[in-house]
Amino acid sequence: MHAGSCLCGAVTFTVEGNLPPPDICHCRKCRKQSGHCFASTDVPKAAVTVTGGDALRWYPSSDKVRRGFCGNCGSSLFWEPAHRDWTAIAMGAFDTPTHTRARVHIFVGEKGDYYEIGDALPQDA
Template sequence: MHSGSCLCGAVTLTVADRLPSPNFCHCLKCRKHSGHYFASTDVPRAALTIVGEEKLTWFQSSQNVRRGFCSTCGSSLFWDRLDRDWIAVAMGAFDGPTETAANLHIYVADKGDYYEIADGLPQHGTVPPRD
Protein backbone atom coordinates (compact mmCIF):
# COMPACT_ATOMS: atom_id res chain seq x y z
CA MET A 1 0.00 0.00 0.00
CA HIS A 2 1.26 3.48 -0.90
CA SER A 3 -0.19 6.78 0.24
CA GLY A 4 0.33 10.40 -0.68
CA SER A 5 -1.23 13.81 -0.97
CA CYS A 6 -1.10 17.23 -2.51
CA LEU A 7 1.09 19.92 -0.93
CA CYS A 8 -1.61 21.21 1.46
CA GLY A 9 -3.10 17.79 2.28
CA ALA A 10 -6.62 18.62 1.07
CA VAL A 11 -6.45 15.73 -1.43
CA THR A 12 -5.04 12.41 -0.24
CA LEU A 13 -4.63 9.19 -2.16
CA THR A 14 -3.95 5.55 -1.45
CA VAL A 15 -2.87 2.90 -3.92
CA ALA A 16 -3.67 -0.59 -2.64
CA ASP A 17 -1.18 -2.31 -4.92
CA ARG A 18 2.47 -2.19 -5.86
CA LEU A 19 3.46 0.82 -7.94
CA PRO A 20 4.54 0.11 -11.52
CA SER A 21 7.79 1.64 -12.73
CA PRO A 22 7.32 5.36 -13.40
CA ASN A 23 7.62 7.04 -16.78
CA PHE A 24 8.86 10.54 -17.52
CA CYS A 25 6.78 12.46 -20.07
CA HIS A 26 8.44 15.43 -21.78
CA CYS A 27 5.50 16.57 -23.95
CA LEU A 28 4.61 20.24 -23.92
CA LYS A 29 1.31 19.69 -22.07
CA CYS A 30 2.95 17.66 -19.30
CA ARG A 31 5.73 20.23 -18.97
CA LYS A 32 3.16 23.02 -18.60
CA HIS A 33 1.04 20.96 -16.19
CA SER A 34 3.94 20.03 -13.91
CA GLY A 35 6.47 22.81 -14.43
CA HIS A 36 9.04 20.37 -15.87
CA TYR A 37 8.59 16.84 -17.19
CA PHE A 38 5.85 14.74 -15.56
CA ALA A 39 6.98 11.70 -13.57
CA SER A 40 4.06 9.34 -13.02
CA THR A 41 3.07 5.74 -12.47
CA ASP A 42 0.08 4.06 -14.09
CA VAL A 43 -2.09 2.44 -11.41
CA PRO A 44 -5.29 0.42 -11.84
CA ARG A 45 -8.34 2.59 -11.12
CA ALA A 46 -9.67 -0.13 -8.81
CA ALA A 47 -6.53 0.17 -6.63
CA LEU A 48 -6.79 3.96 -6.17
CA THR A 49 -8.72 5.66 -3.37
CA ILE A 50 -8.98 9.45 -3.31
CA VAL A 51 -10.13 11.39 -0.25
CA GLY A 52 -10.95 15.07 -0.64
CA GLU A 53 -12.30 14.72 -4.16
CA GLU A 54 -14.27 17.94 -3.66
CA LYS A 55 -10.90 19.76 -3.69
CA LEU A 56 -9.79 17.98 -6.86
CA THR A 57 -10.22 20.00 -10.06
CA TRP A 58 -10.10 18.38 -13.48
CA PHE A 59 -8.87 20.22 -16.56
CA GLN A 60 -9.78 18.69 -19.94
CA SER A 61 -6.43 19.11 -21.72
CA SER A 62 -7.47 17.28 -24.89
CA GLN A 63 -10.44 15.40 -26.25
CA ASN A 64 -9.45 12.17 -24.46
CA VAL A 65 -7.36 13.34 -21.50
CA ARG A 66 -8.00 15.28 -18.33
CA ARG A 67 -5.50 16.37 -15.69
CA GLY A 68 -6.27 16.55 -11.99
CA PHE A 69 -4.89 19.07 -9.51
CA CYS A 70 -5.70 20.34 -6.04
CA SER A 71 -7.89 23.44 -6.21
CA THR A 72 -6.39 24.74 -2.94
CA CYS A 73 -2.61 24.43 -3.44
CA GLY A 74 -2.41 23.67 -7.18
CA SER A 75 -0.43 20.42 -6.90
CA SER A 76 -0.47 18.40 -10.13
CA LEU A 77 -1.68 14.92 -9.17
CA PHE A 78 -3.20 12.97 -12.07
CA TRP A 79 -3.15 12.36 -15.81
CA ASP A 80 -6.34 10.56 -16.79
CA ARG A 81 -7.35 9.07 -20.11
CA LEU A 82 -10.92 8.02 -19.36
CA ASP A 83 -11.07 5.12 -21.82
CA ARG A 84 -8.39 3.16 -19.95
CA ASP A 85 -8.61 1.05 -16.81
CA TRP A 86 -5.65 2.87 -15.22
CA ILE A 87 -4.80 6.42 -14.18
CA ALA A 88 -1.38 8.07 -14.00
CA VAL A 89 -0.49 9.34 -10.52
CA ALA A 90 2.29 11.90 -10.03
CA MET A 91 5.29 10.33 -8.33
CA GLY A 92 5.91 13.48 -6.30
CA ALA A 93 2.59 13.02 -4.51
CA PHE A 94 3.68 9.85 -2.71
CA ASP A 95 4.86 9.95 0.90
CA GLY A 96 7.77 7.73 1.77
CA PRO A 97 9.48 5.08 -0.34
CA THR A 98 7.77 3.99 -3.56
CA GLU A 99 9.89 0.87 -4.09
CA THR A 100 10.12 1.65 -7.81
CA ALA A 101 12.76 2.57 -10.35
CA ALA A 102 12.28 4.78 -13.39
CA ASN A 103 11.31 2.99 -16.59
CA LEU A 104 11.60 5.28 -19.63
CA HIS A 105 11.25 8.75 -21.13
CA ILE A 106 8.46 9.54 -23.61
CA TYR A 107 7.89 12.46 -25.98
CA VAL A 108 11.56 13.37 -25.77
CA ALA A 109 11.25 15.17 -29.12
CA ASP A 110 9.25 17.81 -27.21
CA LYS A 111 11.58 18.15 -24.21
CA GLY A 112 12.79 21.53 -23.02
CA ASP A 113 16.11 22.80 -24.36
CA TYR A 114 17.40 23.66 -20.88
CA TYR A 115 18.20 20.09 -19.79
CA GLU A 116 19.71 16.87 -21.09
CA ILE A 117 18.51 13.32 -20.50
CA ALA A 118 21.60 11.38 -19.47
CA ASP A 119 20.31 8.64 -17.16
CA GLY A 120 20.64 5.82 -19.70
CA LEU A 121 16.92 4.94 -19.67
CA PRO A 122 15.15 4.18 -22.97
CA GLN A 123 13.94 7.27 -24.80
CA HIS A 124 11.03 7.49 -27.23
CA GLY A 125 10.19 10.46 -29.43
CA THR A 126 6.52 9.71 -28.87
CA VAL A 127 4.91 6.89 -26.88
CA PRO A 128 6.27 3.35 -27.23
CA PRO A 129 3.79 0.74 -28.39
CA ARG A 130 2.17 -1.33 -25.64
CA ASP A 131 2.03 -5.09 -25.93
Protein backbone atom coordinates (compact mmCIF):
# COMPACT_ATOMS: atom_id res chain seq x y z
CA MET A 1 0.00 0.00 0.00
CA HIS A 2 1.29 3.45 -0.92
CA ALA A 3 -0.23 6.66 0.41
CA GLY A 4 -0.03 10.25 -0.72
CA SER A 5 -1.65 13.64 -0.56
CA CYS A 6 -1.65 17.19 -1.78
CA LEU A 7 0.27 19.91 0.08
CA CYS A 8 -2.65 20.94 2.31
CA GLY A 9 -3.91 17.38 2.88
CA ALA A 10 -7.41 18.00 1.50
CA VAL A 11 -6.93 15.31 -1.17
CA THR A 12 -5.43 12.00 -0.13
CA PHE A 13 -4.99 8.76 -2.02
CA THR A 14 -3.81 5.20 -1.60
CA VAL A 15 -2.50 2.78 -4.19
CA GLU A 16 -2.74 -0.99 -3.74
CA GLY A 17 0.25 -2.99 -4.93
CA ASN A 18 3.67 -2.13 -6.25
CA LEU A 19 4.29 1.07 -8.18
CA PRO A 20 5.60 0.73 -11.73
CA PRO A 21 8.81 2.62 -12.53
CA PRO A 22 7.97 6.26 -13.23
CA ASP A 23 8.47 8.28 -16.40
CA ILE A 24 9.89 11.78 -16.24
CA CYS A 25 8.05 13.93 -18.77
CA HIS A 26 9.65 17.10 -20.13
CA CYS A 27 6.84 18.18 -22.49
CA ARG A 28 5.67 21.77 -22.48
CA LYS A 29 2.28 20.98 -20.90
CA CYS A 30 3.75 18.94 -18.05
CA ARG A 31 6.35 21.63 -17.39
CA LYS A 32 3.63 24.29 -17.23
CA GLN A 33 1.45 22.13 -14.97
CA SER A 34 4.18 21.25 -12.50
CA GLY A 35 6.69 24.08 -12.81
CA HIS A 36 9.37 21.70 -14.11
CA CYS A 37 9.41 18.17 -15.48
CA PHE A 38 6.66 15.83 -14.24
CA ALA A 39 7.59 12.45 -12.76
CA SER A 40 4.67 10.06 -12.50
CA THR A 41 3.84 6.37 -12.20
CA ASP A 42 1.03 4.75 -14.20
CA VAL A 43 -1.26 2.62 -12.02
CA PRO A 44 -4.54 0.84 -12.74
CA LYS A 45 -7.52 3.02 -11.79
CA ALA A 46 -8.93 0.10 -9.80
CA ALA A 47 -5.86 0.20 -7.51
CA VAL A 48 -6.35 3.88 -6.56
CA THR A 49 -8.62 5.16 -3.79
CA VAL A 50 -9.02 8.95 -3.51
CA THR A 51 -10.55 10.80 -0.56
CA GLY A 52 -11.31 14.50 -0.39
CA GLY A 53 -12.88 14.40 -3.82
CA ASP A 54 -14.69 17.67 -3.11
CA ALA A 55 -11.30 19.44 -3.28
CA LEU A 56 -10.08 17.51 -6.34
CA ARG A 57 -10.35 19.47 -9.58
CA TRP A 58 -9.80 18.25 -13.13
CA TYR A 59 -8.50 20.35 -16.00
CA PRO A 60 -9.04 18.97 -19.53
CA SER A 61 -5.68 19.88 -21.05
CA SER A 62 -6.63 18.24 -24.38
CA ASP A 63 -9.33 16.05 -25.89
CA LYS A 64 -7.30 13.04 -24.76
CA VAL A 65 -6.03 13.99 -21.29
CA ARG A 66 -7.20 15.55 -18.05
CA ARG A 67 -5.00 16.69 -15.18
CA GLY A 68 -6.04 16.44 -11.53
CA PHE A 69 -5.02 18.91 -8.85
CA CYS A 70 -6.12 20.13 -5.44
CA GLY A 71 -8.51 23.06 -5.73
CA ASN A 72 -7.34 24.37 -2.34
CA CYS A 73 -3.54 24.33 -2.52
CA GLY A 74 -3.02 23.73 -6.25
CA SER A 75 -0.86 20.60 -5.92
CA SER A 76 -0.50 18.62 -9.15
CA LEU A 77 -1.60 15.08 -8.42
CA PHE A 78 -2.86 13.15 -11.45
CA TRP A 79 -2.56 12.88 -15.22
CA GLU A 80 -5.31 10.77 -16.75
CA PRO A 81 -5.74 9.77 -20.40
CA ALA A 82 -9.27 9.33 -21.71
CA HIS A 83 -10.34 5.82 -22.66
CA ARG A 84 -7.60 4.15 -20.61
CA ASP A 85 -7.86 2.10 -17.44
CA TRP A 86 -4.91 3.73 -15.68
CA THR A 87 -4.00 7.04 -14.13
CA ALA A 88 -0.58 8.62 -13.67
CA ILE A 89 0.16 9.78 -10.14
CA ALA A 90 2.76 12.46 -9.41
CA MET A 91 5.74 10.92 -7.63
CA GLY A 92 6.15 14.01 -5.45
CA ALA A 93 2.67 13.49 -3.98
CA PHE A 94 3.53 10.19 -2.30
CA ASP A 95 3.94 10.41 1.49
CA THR A 96 5.50 6.98 1.87
CA PRO A 97 8.64 5.50 0.31
CA THR A 98 7.81 4.40 -3.24
CA HIS A 99 10.41 1.62 -3.58
CA THR A 100 10.78 2.35 -7.30
CA ARG A 101 13.17 4.24 -9.57
CA ALA A 102 12.63 6.30 -12.71
CA ARG A 103 12.90 4.34 -15.94
CA VAL A 104 12.93 6.92 -18.77
CA HIS A 105 12.84 10.61 -19.72
CA ILE A 106 10.13 11.36 -22.29
CA PHE A 107 9.54 14.32 -24.61
CA VAL A 108 13.10 15.53 -24.04
CA GLY A 109 12.87 17.52 -27.28
CA GLU A 110 10.54 19.91 -25.42
CA LYS A 111 12.57 20.19 -22.21
CA GLY A 112 13.39 23.60 -20.79
CA ASP A 113 16.65 25.24 -21.82
CA TYR A 114 17.60 26.03 -18.22
CA TYR A 115 18.67 22.50 -17.20
CA GLU A 116 20.50 19.43 -18.41
CA ILE A 117 19.49 15.82 -17.85
CA GLY A 118 22.43 14.41 -15.92
CA ASP A 119 21.58 10.75 -15.42
CA ALA A 120 22.04 7.71 -17.65
CA LEU A 121 18.33 6.90 -18.09
CA PRO A 122 17.04 6.36 -21.64
CA GLN A 123 15.68 9.46 -23.35
CA ASP A 124 12.76 9.48 -25.79
CA ALA A 125 12.27 12.43 -28.09
